[in-house]
Amino acid sequence: MLAALRERYPLADVIVLGALAALVIAVPILNLVVPTDSPLHISTFTVTLLGKYLCYATLALSVDLVWGYCGILTLGHGAFFALGGYAMGMYLMRQIGDRGVYGNPLLPDFMVFLNWPELPWYWWGFSSFPFAMAMVVAVPGLLALVFGWFAFRSRVTGVYLSIITQALTYALLLAFFRNEMGFGGNNGLTDFKDILGFNLQADGTRVALFVVTAIVLALSYVGCRAICASRYGRVVVAIRDAEDRARFLGYRVENFKLWIFVASAIVAGIAGALYVPQVGIINPSEFAPLSSIELVIWVAIGGRSSLYGAIAGALLVNYAKTQFTSFMPEAWLFVLGAMFVLGTLFLPNGIVGLGRRWAK
Amino acid sequence: MSALLALDLDEATAADEPQPGAKDVLHGSILYLEGITVSFDGFRALDDLSLYIERGELRCIIGPNGAGKSTMMDVITGKTRPDLGSAIFDRNTDLLNLSEPEIAAAGIGRKFQKPTVFEQLPVFVNLELAMRANKGVWATLFARLSGEQRDRIDAVLHTIGLIENRDLHAGALSHGQKQWLEIGMLLMQEPRLMLVDEPVAGMTHQETERTAELLVSLAGERSVVVVEHDMEFVRSIARRVTVLHEGRVLAEGSMDTVQNDPKVIEVYLGA
Numbered sequence: 101m102l103a104a105l106r107e108r109y110p111l112a113d114v115i116v117l118g119a120l121a122a123l124v125i126a127v128p129i130l131n132l133v134v135p136t137d138s139p140l141h142i143s144t145f146t147v148t149l150l151g152k153y154l155c156y157a158t159l160a161l162s163v164d165l166v167w168g169y170c171g172i173l174t175l176g177h178g179a180f181f182a183l184g185g186y187a188m189g190m191y192l193m194r195q196i197g198d199r200g201v202y203g204n205p206l207l208p209d210f211m212v213f214l215n216w217p218e219l220p221w222y223w224w225g226f227s228s229f230p231f232a233m234a235m236v237v238a239v240p241g242l243l244a245l246v247f248g249w250f251a252f253r254s255r256v257t258g259v260y261l262s263i264i265t266q267a268l269t270y271a272l273l274l275a276f277f278r279n280e281m282g283f284g285g286n287n288g289l290t291d292f293k294d295i296l297g298f299n300l301q302a303d304g305t306r307v308a309l310f311v312v313t314a315i316v317l318a319l320s321y322v323g324c325r326a327i328c329a330s331r332y333g334r335v336v337v338a339i340r341d342a343e344d345r346a347r348f349l350g351y352r353v354e355n356f357k358l359w360i361f362v363a364s365a366i367v368a369g370i371a372g373a374l375y376v377p378q379v380g381i382i383n384p385s386e387f388a389p390l391s392s393i394e395l396v397i398w399v400a401i402g403g404r405s406s407l408y409g410a411i412a413g414a415l416l417v418n419y420a421k422t423q424f425t426s427f428m429p430e431a432w433l434f435v436l437g438a439m440f441v442l443g444t445l446f447l448p449n450g451i452v453g454l455g456r457r458w459a460k
Numbered sequence: 461m462s463a464l465l466a467l468d469l470d471e472a473t474a475a476d477e478p479q480p481g482a483k484d485v486l487h488g489s490i491l492y493l494e495g496i497t498v499s500f501d502g503f504r505a506l507d508d509l510s511l512y513i514e515r516g517e518l519r520c521i522i523g524p525n526g527a528g529k530s531t532m533m534d535v536i537t538g539k540t541r542p543d544l545g546s547a548i549f550d551r552n553t554d555l556l557n558l559s560e561p562e563i564a565a566a567g568i569g570r571k572f573q574k575p576t577v578f579e580q581l582p583v584f585v586n587l588e589l590a591m592r593a594n595k596g597v598w599a600t601l602f603a604r605l606s607g608e609q610r611d612r613i614d615a616v617l618h619t620i621g622l623i624e625n626r627d628l629h630a631g632a633l634s635h636g637q638k639q640w641l642e643i644g645m646l647l648m649q650e651p652r653l654m655l656v657d658e659p660v661a662g663m664t665h666q667e668t669e670r671t672a673e674l675l676v677s678l679a680g681e682r683s684v685v686v687v688e689h690d691m692e693f694v695r696s697i698a699r700r701v702t703v704l705h706e707g708r709v710l711a712e713g714s715m716d717t718v719q720n721d722p723k724v725i726e727v728y729l730g731a
Contacts, residue, residue, distance in 0.1 A: 327601070330600065330601050330602070330603070331588070331589070331600040331601070331603040332597060332600040332601040332603075334581060334585050334588070334589060335589060335595075335600055337578065337580055337581060338578040338581060338589050340580075341578045341579050341580050341581070342576045342577070342578055342579075344539075344572070344576065345572070345576040345577070345578065346578075346589075347560040347561055347564075348537055348560055348564055348569070348570050349564055349589060349590050349595070349645070349649065350561045350564035350565045350595045350649070351561055351589075351595050352559075352561045352595075352596075352597075353561075355596075355597050356597060359597050
């Protein structure tokens with residue numbers, strides 16, 4: 101009975117979903133209900149910081165799906181995160197309306213500054229929240245579909261694939277830096293006022309964003325778990341371990357890789373869309389190759405192909421980053437590098453691998 | 461048709477001259493390779509190779525290293541495209557136009573030289589993934605095992621002697637067990653033609669004997685092509701043996717005929 105229950109609801113899944121449920125209930129109470137002078141009070145700053153971590157955790161989940169399960173070492177996943185973020189940023193820019201510095205009711209500030217006569221066509225529709233949310237899913241998904249279709253059909257694998265994913269995000273970085281692209285150049289999109297009519301600076305909005313982020317992470321976790329637990333997920337693992345064998349069993353390997361890549365890009369895009377209103381800015385630095393490499397390090401440190409390992413890695417590394425960058429910012433990259441090297445050497449299965457070894 | 465099976469292949473083809481390109485002249489052949497040539501950087505791995513496998517036949521293919529045995533398997537399964545020649549499966553399926561998954565779906569299964577199983581997945585799942593079924597993305601996303609399919613997997617687990625190891629990760633199996641698992645995966649595919657590359661490498665004497673029994677029992681309802689170096693093993697299972705050398709068929713016939721063929725002796729023992 102207990103064994104059957106355990107198999108149906110593995111301990112790790114219960115812990116992840118339980119912890120997220122606890123956060124969803126506790127954080128609003130501790131921020132909004134508990135008085136400010138109480139030691140139990142959580143500041144809005146901390147709520148937003150936690151929300152940011154959960155966005156990163158969702159992003160790490162998407163990386164684990166393709167890297168951990170399908171063996172595709174993506175070094176460009178930040179691109180999908182940033183595109184989702186830009187789609188949300190464009191909606192938030194349109195919400196500013198005439199409250200910008202120049203008070204132009206039709207154009208965002210940076211377009212006024214660049215003397216643009218009218219809104220470019222690709223900004224059309226972003227005043228609508230549903231349209232913007234559709235773009236959050238569609239833009240990263242389509243990019244992944246086109247990129248993956250070419251890459252997987254040509255049987256580009258291993259380090260070559262990693263290099264072209266890196267090139268993809270670098271190309272987007274350069275493109276988004278250009279003012280002519282119409283995405284705010286190197287300043288990006290910022291100075292957001294409200295979302296769906298709610299003031300972004302208000303505590304209530306911040307808490308709501310946090311709660312939505314936690315729920316999205318939980319849903320992404322359940323979704324990824326469902327994919328991995330299906331026969332499709334087992335085929336994906338099979339492809340990772342012996343691609344030729346899978347092909348000779350009659351599986352169209354390129355399609356299996358393509359769809360898991362697209363699913364992962366969509367999850368990354370949604371994480372980006374939730375990240376932007378919480379941090380208040382999106383700029384081309386999110387496309388930086390270094391950010392995408394960092395993602396892989398989170399997953400490696402947390403432990404690949406478990407999903408919860410990716411979440412643990414993202415939370416741990418980002419917490420360490422917050423701590424380090426506040427008192428020794430210049431040392432952070434060295435610390436990150438050291439974590440990666442030591443993790444690879446001594447914890448091949450990451451933190452969760454260590455946990456599993458102890459459990460035995 | 462059944463009488464034809466018993467005939468020597470040369471006589472059969474002589475009786476009805478095959479027309480090149482015509483597809484209805486293949487009689488009982490499940491596989492028809494004609495004039496296959498494959499070159500790698502000027503080196504001819506297969507040189508005008510012609511080979512016919514009868515329905516239900518168990519054929520052994522032997523030959524020294526570099527004779528083109530593995531390249532031939534690659535051509536049949538779609539991994540390598542030949543420069544010249546034709547490859548017809550089951551009368552009218554042109555293998556040269558199909559991709560690897562399409563060839564697998566058409567009914568050709570392959571066991572690799574080096575045992576290739578999904579090491580991180582349990583033995584049971586290895587067989588599940590090999591099972592003949594709709595192998596599209598959507599179909600696998602929502603696939604559920606029926607009771608009948610479970611029974612079939614368990615039956616194959618019994619056949620290959622891995623029922624005790626059904627939940628073990630395939631990577632934990634011994635070399636011989638992996639070979640068996642891969643043969644089991646072939647069985648799950650229910651192919652009409654099985655290509656088996658070195659099935660007994662790394663097996664104990666006892667395991668080798670069991671493998672021989674299994675392969676012999678499989679032939680008949682399906683066709684089996686075995687590539688093997690172990691001469692004793694080949695002698696124990698083969699009725700017809702084809703010797704490949706430098707990408708061509710050097711000799712074909714019963715084991716005794718082949719072993720006494722002066723050309724074969726020269727290749728194997730050196731001039």
